[in-house]
Amino acid sequence: xxxxxxxVSYYVQQQLASDHTGHDFAHVQRVVKLTQKLLQxxxxxxxLALTIAYLHDVPDEKLTTDPEQKRHAIAQKLAEWQYQPNxxxxxxxxxxxxxxxxxxxxHYQLDPAGQxxxxxxxxxxxxxxxxxxxxxxxxxxxxxxxxxxxxxQTLTSKRAYRHPTDTYHHYRARTKRVVQLLNTATAQRMAGxxxxxxxxxxxxFVAERQGKR
Numbered sequence: 686x687x688x689x690x691x692x693v694s695y696y697v698q699q700q701l702a703s704d705h706t707g708h709d710f711a712h713v714q715r716v717v718k719l720t721q722k723l724l725q726x727x728x729x730x731x732x733l734a735l736t737i738a739y740l741h742d743v744p745d746e747k748l749t750t751d752p753e754q755k756r757h758a759i760a761q762k763l764a765e766w767q768y769q770p771n772x773x774x775x776x777x778x779x780x781x782x783x784x785x786x787x788x789x790x791x792h793y794q795l796d797p798a799g800q801x802x803x804x805x806x807x808x809x810x811x812x813x814x815x816x817x818x819x820x821x822x823x824x825x826x827x828x829x830x831x832x833x834x835x836x837x838q839t840l841t842s843k844r845a846y847r848h849p850t851d852t853y854h855h856y857r858a859r860t861k862r863v864v865q866l867l868n869t870a871t872a873q874r875m876a877g878x879x880x881x882x883x884x885x886x887x888x889x890f891v892a893e894r895q896g897k898r
Contacts, residue, residue: 687732692766693739700743706825707818708742712809716741719805719875726871729797733772736763737779737802745784756781775799785810785859786843788866795868804872807863812879816856816886823852831894857887 686694694717698710720738724731742748744755756777763773779799783806787793795803809815823830832851838858840846849855860883867873 687735689766689768690732690735690739692762693736696762697739697743701748704748706747706822708745708748708822712818713739713742715809715814716802716805719808720802722875723801723805723869723871727797727801727869729801733775733798734801736768736776737783737799738805740776741780741783741802741806744780779803785863785866786846789840789843789846789862792866800868804868807867808872808875808879810863811860811876812882813886815860815879816883819856819859820852823849823855828852828855831890833894853887853890 697713701708701710701713704710717735717738720734724734740759743759744752746752749755759780760773760777763776764770768776775796775798779795779802782788782793782795783799783803785807810818820830822828828849829851831853835850835854838845838850838854840858840862846859860880864873864876864880867876
């Protein structure tokens with residue numbers, strides 16, 4: 686591994702060590718591995734894409750009370766680790782505009798490295814592990830698991846995304862939107878099996894919840 690990426694990895698591991706909402710270092714490691722897979726077919730600067738993949742959640746407003754301070758600290762660290770000013774600018778811009786919620790009301794066109802890391806993050810939001818992460822997040826934040834009276838939802842605003850009625854319908858709506866937002870053909874192909882597993886779970890979940898199975 687590039688020496689700079691080793692430093693980034695260690696820093697992120699420290700920053701996310703206490704997370705229990707599904708945005709822990711294990712999530713970051715999966716996003717990094719997915720980024721590496723995407724880079725096999727998608728043209729992008731590997732070091733930049735992997736740096737973004739590692740750092741993308743550190744300044745996320747869900748995980749910190751001061752995102753701006755976190756962004757400032759990251760930029761300083763990148764300079765210490767010998768990233769060039771133009772690289773730091775690109776990384777910080779992509780991290781700022783990568784998240785799912787940031788793109789609900791306005792689509793941000795990231796550069797190739799950012800698109801690959803963004804797709805990797807979105808792929809980790811689809812499938813069995815993503816389901817577990819979503820329910821873990823809901824439990825930590827006191828969100829009901831399932832409300833039978835809730836109708837099908839469509840996520841079109843950040844506010845709606847941040848205030849879910851229940852975890853089941855939130856995950857269902859989020860997954861459908863995530864698939865629509867994938868950037869690369871490779872990620873779209875990789876999403877297929879994950880979506881199949883998701884649909885099986887969602888169908889079975891409702892049937893069992895209603896006592897039909």
